[in-house]
Amino acid sequence: MSIHDLPPLREVINAHGLSAKKSLGQNFLLDLNLTSKIARQAGDLSQCDVLEIGPGPGGLTRGLLAEGARHVLAVERDERLRPALQEVTDASDGRLTVLYGDALQVDVSAHLSAPVKVVANLPYNVGTELLVRWLTPAQWPPIWDSLTLMFQKEVAQRIVAQPGSKAYGRLSILAQFRCDARIAMEIPPQAFTPPPKVNSAVVHIKRLEKPRFDVDAKLLERVVARAFNQRRKMLRASLKGLAPDVEDRIIAAGIAPTERAERLSLEQFCSLAQQFSG
Ligand code: SAM
Numbered sequence: 001m002s003i004h005d006l007p008p009l010r011e012v013i014n015a016h017g018l019s020a021k022k023s024l025g026q027n028f029l030l031d032l033n034l035t036s037k038i039a040r041q042a043g044d045l046s047q048c049d050v051l052e053i054g055p056g057p058g059g060l061t062r063g064l065l066a067e068g069a070r071h072v073l074a075v076e077r078d079e080r081l082r083p084a085l086q087e088v089t090d091a092s093d094g095r096l097t098v099l100y101g102d103a104l105q106v107d108v109s110a111h112l113s114a115p116v117k118v119v120a121n122l123p124y125n126v127g128t129e130l131l132v133r134w135l136t137p138a139q140w141p142p143i144w145d146s147l148t149l150m151f152q153k154e155v156a157q158r159i160v161a162q163p164g165s166k167a168y169g170r171l172s173i174l175a176q177f178r179c180d181a182r183i184a185m186e187i188p189p190q191a192f193t194p195p196p197k198v199n200s201a202v203v204h205i206k207r208l209e210k211p212r213f214d215v216d217a218k219l220l221e222r223v224v225a226r227a228f229n230q231r232r233k234m235l236r237a238s239l240k241g242l243a244p245d246v247e248d249r250i251i252a253a254g255i256a257p258t259e260r261a262e263r264l265s266l267e268q269f270c271s272l273a274q275q276f277s278g
Contacts, residue, residue: 025123027192035063042148045069121150156201213270227261249275
């Protein structure tokens with residue numbers, strides 16, 4: 001049997017008595033045209049290993065395989081999905097491996113060969129944490145080439161936000177410092193079973209070979225975390241504690257100490273972080 005001969009997902013769900021668990025962020029995509037379209041947002045998969053977090057009953061997984069992924073490594077926490085995912089594995093010509101466990105704990109690196117693309121309809125409860133981990137690896141460039149991820153629309157907007165907007169914050173800086181990020185598709189609640197309360201969006205994040213500005217990433221992360229922790233405060237107050245002469249350092253970066261985090265560009269954040277390197 002090939003993946004194209006597998007039964008419709010609604011039948012799979014009924015046959016295995018799979019009721020969606022809210023605690024695991026289970027909102028499934030059952031339309032295979034849509035899952036193939038999402039898979040295509042990641043570009044050519046034929047020369048890549050794909051990491052998928054949370055395959056659920058396998059809708060997006062089938063899309064990835066149908067779009068020609070060289071290999072898909074899927075990590076699923078819910079053991080109830082084993083029989084449904086086994087059917088996809090059996091029809092995958094050896095191109096699908098499923099690991100069972102918590103994506104925050106499982107070490108996937110031994111199972112992946114470069115180039116790697118991450119494509120996932122993420123569980124909302126761990127989505128942001130996974131994204132932050134992918135964006136802040138110990139070494140750059142990271143193991144992955146691109147991330148194509150479904151988020152709540154509000155999170156997607158934070159990733160691509162520009163200074164001066166309400167959505168602009170830590171995620172915008174972390175994503176844009178070393179990647180190009182854009183919203184590739186918006187998806188309404190009705191596309192999911194069961195439908196979530198909010199709109200969703202697929203974000204495509206392509207990593208750059210090198211950061212846009214020459215600054216230590218860990219330092220930038222520290223400054224940005226502080227600055228946005230109290231985003232409405234002036235920088236001289238929010239960054240207090242980073243150094244005794246914090247105001248002088250802000251001025252040395254060419255920024256007014258009365259400025260607020262939400263108005264600083266990525267370049268200004270990088271200049272600011274450089275001032276705290278000694
Ligand atoms: N990819 C499927 C789809 O598009 O229909 C399912 C997406 S659903 C939004 C999220 C999936 O992530 C569920 O299958 C859920 O069981 C799984 N999940 C939740 N928490 C997880 C975790 N910590 N590690 C791995 N998978 C998790």
